[in-house]
Amino acid sequence: MSSGTAEFDAKCTHAPCRSCAAKGLLPILDLGQSPLADGLRTQEQLTQPEPKFPLQVAFCEKCGLVQILETVPPQELFLGDYPYYSSFSPALLTHSRDNALDLIKSRKLNGSSLVVELASNDGYLLENFVEAGVPVLGIDPAPGPAAAAQRAGVRTMNTFFDLDLAKRLRDQSHRADVIIANNVLAHVADTNGFVEGIHALLKDDGVAVIEVPYVRDLIDHGEFDTIYHEHLCYFSATSVDALFRRHGLYLNDVKRLSIHGGSLRLYFGPTDNVQPAVKNLMAEEREIGVDRYPFFEQFGKRVSEVRRLLRNLMGELCGKSKRIAAYGAAAKGTTLLNYVGIGTDQIDFVVDRNVHKHGKFMPGVHIPIKAPEKLSELQPDYVLLLAWNFKDEIMAQQSDYLSKGGRFIVPIPSPQVV
Numbered sequence: 001m002s003s004g005t006a007e008f009d010a011k012c013t014h015a016p017c018r019s020c021a022a023k024g025l026l027p028i029l030d031l032g033q034s035p036l037a038d039g040l041r042t043q044e045q046l047t048q049p050e051p052k053f054p055l056q057v058a059f060c061e062k063c064g065l066v067q068i069l070e071t072v073p074p075q076e077l078f079l080g081d082y083p084y085y086s087s088f089s090p091a092l093l094t095h096s097r098d099n100a101l102d103l104i105k106s107r108k109l110n111g112s113s114l115v116v117e118l119a120s121n122d123g124y125l126l127e128n129f130v131e132a133g134v135p136v137l138g139i140d141p142a143p144g145p146a147a148a149a150q151r152a153g154v155r156t157m158n159t160f161f162d163l164d165l166a167k168r169l170r171d172q173s174h175r176a177d178v179i180i181a182n183n184v185l186a187h188v189a190d191t192n193g194f195v196e197g198i199h200a201l202l203k204d205d206g207v208a209v210i211e212v213p214y215v216r217d218l219i220d221h222g223e224f225d226t227i228y229h230e231h232l233c234y235f236s237a238t239s240v241d242a243l244f245r246r247h248g249l250y251l252n253d254v255k256r257l258s259i260h261g262g263s264l265r266l267y268f269g270p271t272d273n274v275q276p277a278v279k280n281l282m283a284e285e286r287e288i289g290v291d292r293y294p295f296f297e298q299f300g301k302r303v304s305e306v307r308r309l310l311r312n313l314m315g316e317l318c319g320k321s322k323r324i325a326a327y328g329a330a331a332k333g334t335t336l337l338n339y340v341g342i343g344t345d346q347i348d349f350v351v352d353r354n355v356h357k358h359g360k361f362m363p364g365v366h367i368p369i370k371a372p373e374k375l376s377e378l379q380p381d382y383v384l385l386l387a388w389n390f391k392d393e394i395m396a397q398q399s400d401y402l403s404k405g406g407r408f409i410v411p412i413p414s415p416q417v418v
């Protein structure tokens with residue numbers, strides 16, 4: 001199968017699958033050179049060269065894993081000034097609290113249990129266990145968010161999780177009743193080592209509860225902007241099951257969630273206790289072909305079409321001298337703006353609630369980031385919604401802007417003015 005470029009095809013031929021190491025990946029999509037999605041620029045950095053890396057997506061026919069080919073060193077992605085703080089998204093806080101309360105009840109967690117969270121960020125999830133008197137350990141490499149968690153009273157190690165750390169913790173008699181890992185499995189370069197580490201740290205009757213964006217939703221809803229260098233893998237139940245089974249962990253239960261444009265919450269344990277929900281979802285995936293290449297083959301064409309439509313819409317509005325801003329300095333916004341080619345000539349500013357992002361600039365396109373209050377203050381005619389996954393919540397917050405005649409452009413799955 002050919003992608004249309006010899007360079008991409010050649011890379012696919014030689015790259016081993018991140019999960020099963022099989023060679024001969026099949027090309028899905030080439031998003032060109034893209035800057036780092038969370039690599040927000042400071043004023044001083046605007047005149048300095050900015051790193052960009054190829055963003056190419058491929059499929060492994062052997063284990064069904066969708067993946068990007070480029071691995072940017074994790075130190076470049078997550079250390080330094082990593083700007084993502086989970087606590088700025090109220091819907092995510094509610095989602096996480098519900099998950100914590102459910103686990104406390106269903107696993108009968110108490111003062112002698114241990115809950116470990118990998119990529120615990122600013123402590124947004126673990127604080128719910130702390131509040132209930134359940135001992136926790138957060139592990140996160142990003143210095144800013146990890147320090148915020150510690151300030152909030154959430155015991156946190158500021159480091160990367162890997163097999164070595166898991167063994168060290170185990171040697172110190174730390175074994176987890178529950179390991180939580182939300183939106184991190186896809187971020188890890190040593191995919192197999194990370195899963196082995198989870199197995200090493202988990203008690204024999206423990207459970208690992210892991211959330212990943214669901215690749216089927218990514219394809220069905222055209223969420224191409226969720227592809228960026230932090231996300232090395234894009235999982236289905238089929239591909240994630242193969243990965244964990246290789247390390248003695250069984251996918252025993254699964255839930256589909258709407259968060260982040262469609263995710264899976266996966267429950268793994270060292271004992272085989274596979275529930276009907278898992279068998280049903282895997283049967284569905286076989287039926288609609290999520291485990292086979294043709295499901296992904298036309299995705300590139302659909303993405304080009306969204307780019308064409310969005311370019312036309314933005315061009316038309318700018319031609320009528322409409323003033324346009326954007327909402328959400330999200331990582332996915334970097335992919336969208338850079339791939340579509342939307343810059344400061346079309347967008348005046350981006351707003352975001354995360355104060356750590358204010359005063360900085362979107363990677364690649366260098367659009368300035370400001371506080372959300374700027375919307376009702378400056379009343380642009382349109383707002384491009386880069387954080388479309390929080391559409392309802394953000395539009396509800398922006399009732400003032402909307403009531404004064406403001407309109408949102410929702411780019412995904414296909415550009416729409418609402």
Ligand code: JHZ
Pocket residue numbers: 084088089090091183184213230260327328329330331332333351352353354387389390393394397
């Ligand atoms: P958000 C994140 O990606 C982080 P991002 C990470 N890359 C990941 O893996 C995925 O999620 C799954 C802001 N906001 O969370 C907060 C408001 O301003 O969709 C964020 O900056 N007001 C690890 O960054 C941004 O929007 C609001 O009311 O693509 C949303 O970013 C809300 C709800 C959010 O994902």
